Amino acid sequence: MEPLSFQEYICSLDPTTLPRILRICSGVYFQGSVYEISGNECCLSTGDLLKITAVTLQKVVCENVHTGQTTELLPTFKGLFQPALDLVPCPTPQGPLPGVIRKKGLTLHQALELRGRQTQPLRCPTIGPHALLLSPVYEVQATMNLRRDEVKIPSTLEVDVEDVTEESQDVHFSRPLLLSEVLGMEEVLPTQAEILEGPHSATIFESSWVTRLRKGQRLQIHSCSHTWRVLASARSGTRRFLLSSAYQGRFRRRPRQFAGVQELAASLQSGQQLHVVVMQDCEGREDDVPPLSVGDRLEARQLLLAGASTRLLCLRHSEEDGEEEEGEELLLPLDLGGSFVEEVCDSKKYRLTELVELLPLPCDVRVVATDPALERDVLGSFPALRLEARITQPFLVSSFCEEPDKGFEIPPQWLDLSLVLTEEPVCSQAPSTHCSHVEELTEAFYYKLLAQLPGGSASPPPRPPKPKVASRDVQVQPRPAPEQDRAHSRGKRSQVPRPTTSSQTRLAQPLPPPLVLPQKVKSRTTHRSTPNEYSPRPRLPAAPRSRKVPSDTDMERSSDEHDYEVIEEDIQKTIKKMQTVFPF
Numbered sequence: 001m002e003p004l005s006f007q008e009y010i011c012s013l014d015p016t017t018l019p020r021i022l023r024i025c026s027g028v029y030f031q032g033s034v035y036e037i038s039g040n041e042c043c044l045s046t047g048d049l050l051k052i053t054a055v056t057l058q059k060v061v062c063e064n065v066h067t068g069q070t071t072e073l074l075p076t077f078k079g080l081f082q083p084a085l086d087l088v089p090c091p092t093p094q095g096p097l098p099g100v101i102r103k104k105g106l107t108l109h110q111a112l113e114l115r116g117r118q119t120q121p122l123r124c125p126t127i128g129p130h131a132l133l134l135s136p137v138y139e140v141q142a143t144m145n146l147r148r149d150e151v152k153i154p155s156t157l158e159v160d161v162e163d164v165t166e167e168s169q170d171v172h173f174s175r176p177l178l179l180s181e182v183l184g185m186e187e188v189l190p191t192q193a194e195i196l197e198g199p200h201s202a203t204i205f206e207s208s209w210v211t212r213l214r215k216g217q218r219l220q221i222h223s224c225s226h227t228w229r230v231l232a233s234a235r236s237g238t239r240r241f242l243l244s245s246a247y248q249g250r251f252r253r254r255p256r257q258f259a260g261v262q263e264l265a266a267s268l269q270s271g272q273q274l275h276v277v278v279m280q281d282c283e284g285r286e287d288d289v290p291p292l293s294v295g296d297r298l299e300a301r302q303l304l305l306a307g308a309s310t311r312l313l314c315l316r317h318s319e320e321d322g323e324e325e326e327g328e329e330l331l332l333p334l335d336l337g338g339s340f341v342e343e344v345c346d347s348k349k350y351r352l353t354e355l356v357e358l359l360p361l362p363c364d365v366r367v368v369a370t371d372p373a374l375e376r377d378v379l380g381s382f383p384a385l386r387l388e389a390r391i392t393q394p395f396l397v398s399s400f401c402e403e404p405d406k407g408f409e410i411p412p413q414w415l416d417l418s419l420v421l422t423e424e425p426v427c428s429q430a431p432s433t434h435c436s437h438v439e440e441l442t443e444a445f446y447y448k449l450l451a452q453l454p455g456g457s458a459s460p461p462p463r464p465p466k467p468k469v470a471s472r473d474v475q476v477q478p479r480p481a482p483e484q485d486r487a488h489s490r491g492k493r494s495q496v497p498r499p500t501t502s503s504q505t506r507l508a509q510p511l512p513p514p515l516v517l518p519q520k521v522k523s524r525t526t527h528r529s530t531p532n533e534y535s536p537r538p539r540l541p542a543a544p545r546s547r548k549v550p551s552d553t554d555m556e557r558s559s560d561e562h563d564y565e566v567i568e569e570d571i572q573k574t575i576k577k578m579q580t581v582f583p584f
Contacts (some may be wrong), residue, residue, distance in 0.1 A: 006159050013055060019052055022049070022161040023048070024045065024160075025047055044159060050143070055155075056077045057109075057137075059073065060077070061137065062114070066131070071127065079103065080105030081108070083114075083559065084131040119133055138154070138155040140281050144173070145198070148177075178416050178419075179415075180413060180416050184411070192219070196419055197417065202444055204415055205441070205442070206440040207408070210415070213417060218402075219401065225397050229245070229391040234384070239382075240446040242350060242438075242445050244436055245356075248354045249370050254364040255342040257342075261332045265303060268302070273299050277295065279338075279341050290330065296387055298314045298315065305514055311334070367385065371434075373437065374437060378438065399427075404427040405431050406432065407436075408433060408434055444493075
């Protein structure tokens with residue numbers, strides 16, 4: 001078959017013979033051209049093959065033979081056409097068709113079939129009395145080799161084509177796939193594939209095999225992995241890991257640390273109590289929130305709705321409390337700072353599967369026995385790890401063709417790439433995937449993963465109230481007596497602004513719904529221990545200078561006015577207690 005223009009070929013094509021395979025011969029862009037097809041960039045080069053699967057009429061351009069004016073008709077046009085016999089001396093229709101044309105006329109689609117490869121003038125009373133030339137424009141749906149989606153090409157594309165259907169029966173049009181699509185094609189596994197385009201996303205693992213996933217690399221995809229993962233982070237440092245459920249190391253629980261009441265409340269499980277010890281002095285607030293001191297033992301119970309704020313109900317225990325005594329009730333606001341550590345008495349060694357089943361996450365652990373399958377288990381070098389969340393994500397067990405026995409597991413949802421399946425044989429023996437027991441995460445992907453996990457988008461805890469700024473204009477008031485002054489200093493302690501703590505548990509369990517109190521519950525006002533603090537007295541403004549020379553009487557009166565305050569006994573006791581806990 002001789003080459004034809006793409007428009008001529010499509011107009012003469014019989015749709016019942018589809019699909020057809022065409023070869024791009026030449027055109028206006030002889031060596032190839034880049035076209036914008038259906039919003040996508042498509043390159044048609046000389047020698048490329050197209051597999052046409054469907055042809056759809058888009059519009060018909062009607063050209064007035066006398067004036068050259070054009071009109072576009074939609075495929076739904078209802079007007080009838082008749083041949084312009086004065087311009088066509090020898091009509092082409094055969095049999096009874098000429099009589100039908102003279103009486104009823106032809107629809108738009110019939111007129112296009114009559115047109116065929118010959119351009120015949122027609123008249124349409126709906127449009128006007130002049131003769132018209134019809135030029136249809138089709139949308140051609142085709143498949144190209146190594147292209148993911150089918151392309152839609154207008155028939156007016158200025159290229160020449162050649163029909164090579166008969167001699168191309170054995171031609172296979174390879175369709176690129178995404179690695180995520182292979183997850184739903186377990187029937188084709190194991191298979192071999194070639195990477196057409198590497199991952200578009202940033203690197204997620206620090207492993208060396210990730211950098212080898214580039215164009216031209218051949219892979220063996222063996223099977224789907226159904227293991228789950230646990231997100232873990234080193235408590236000292238900025239290293240994060242993804243642990244496989246196949247990890248064979250042993251763990252031992254470590255007490256969790258909580259920076260503020262917000263974290264403490266977020267870690268509280270429904271129907272359970274959480275026992276902690278105060279590790280940092282915390283200022284109280286007026287009468288309903290007493291101060292907390294180092295060494296105080298608290299038992300977190302549940303959340304309560306007191307008025308317009310949510311508070312955490314805790315019991316403060318002391319060594320003097322008996323087994324029957326519940327302790328002092330405290331209602332702590334969620335924006336209260338401080339530092340707490342969990343009381344843990346558990347020396348059992350756990351597997352990773354046991355930890356996830358028995359303990360709520362997040363929890364702090366330490367590796368006491370490394371994974372024997374790993375040449376170097378980095379987890380054993382950390383004094384503490386926080387297991388933050390369990391992750392269920394599909395992985396594909398893969399290996400490089402040059403190293404078929406060294407396997408790794410790829411998460412297609414996080415690390416997707418484009419590839420094409422080949423028909424080459426695959427090694428029947430499954431590779432070892434020990435290196436995937438522990439995968440170190442990049443910092444960027446760690447925070448991206450946090451945002452995708454439940455609770456990752458939780459709002460930060462409310463900020464504590466800002467301390468009131470004292471006015472510069474200090475009014476002179478009569479100095480109270482020493483006893484009244486000391487009482488005033490003790491009363492001002494609750495008004496000293498506490499240190500601001502900015503902390504948040506990103507992966508903690510969602511806070512349980514607080515219980516509504518029938519009336520305002522006030523904490524007991526039993527004062528156990530007072531944090532180390534100092535409330536300075538208001539400083540009086542200096543008296544105006546006098547020009548006269550002070551006499552001896554004036555010097556004695558001035559000396560009597562200087563009343564140096566003695567450090568209170570409770571402050572001295574607190575200092576001694578702090579020296580005992582934190583020796584200098």
